[in-house]
Amino acid sequence: MNRKEKILEILKEKKEISVKELSRIFNVSEMTIYRDIRELEKEGEIKRKHGAVLLNEKENTESLLVDTCPICDKPITRAYPYRITVENYKVIEACCEHCGFLLHSKYEDKKVSAITYDFITENPISAINAWYVVGSSAVACCSPSVIPFASKSDAEKFQKGFGGEVMDFINAYNTIVNNMNISIKSCCQPQSVSFKIDEMKKG
Ligand SMILES: [Zn+2]
Ligand SMILES: [Zn+2]
Structure with missing residues (x-):
């Protein structure tokens, strides 16, 4: 797994993370992380918000779909539940x-x-x-x-x-x-x- 793939793995777990934290995790400069981030952004995998890095909306909605209703256990598929x-x-x-x-x-x-x-x-x-x-x-x-x-x-x-x-x-x-x-x-x-x-x- 290359660093970009690892960043995506981390985001799937943590939902959002800062560039600073990523540079610490991979022990590389923040500039290096920015380069990965910019590429991932272009590929539509992630987005940046208030200095944090997070998975792009489409990924987020996909993970939301897995949520199930606490009453009937049906998956919540409505965009506006x-x-x-x-x-x-x-x-x-x-x-x-x-x-x-x-x-x-x-x-x-x-x-x-x-x-x-x-x-x-x-x-x-x-x-x-x-x-x-x-x-x-x-x-x-x-x-x-x-x-x-x-x-x-x-x-x-x-x-x-x-x-x-x-x-x-x-x-x-x-x-x-x-x-x-x-x-x-x-x-x-x-x-x-x-x-x-x-x-x-x-x-
Ligand atoms: Zn229900
Ligand atoms: Zn229902």
Whole structure:
């Protein structure tokens, strides 16, 4: 492995590092490291930010895709997942609003805020102020699906096309949390092979 490859290996583990640290690790001058960095930058492998070296965005998104939802274990593939912040510091992501609400319910006794993204515009919205279409035929992720909108009228337009019910945060939250108390796993299951086999056995 040459030095450039080793730098990439280090970045995969540490996420970011300074040129100074790299020069210490390889026992070469900072100028030498800069030369490697510049080449890696041209190759699109890395980028520099505030004096630190980090892997380029595309690498970062790839590693984000490996994250799984703490509720249903599905990989989080959405570019803008449902994101809750507990007690102003701990950030947890869920695969969708459905699982996001279930996450909330786990932290009911704590101070929780949440951000989601309008289904159409992808603009960030406070989850508490958003409108939701619950149980429409458009199952974006987990079922019953919960689809967020910044405005009530957009939610209603969507509901005309795809069914379901338009709800504010509290109603949508209660619907999902009460519904899911019955059977968390079966509702949340992605359409995996094992799930289909179970269904066939039942039928
Ligand atoms: Zn989930
Ligand atoms: Zn989901």
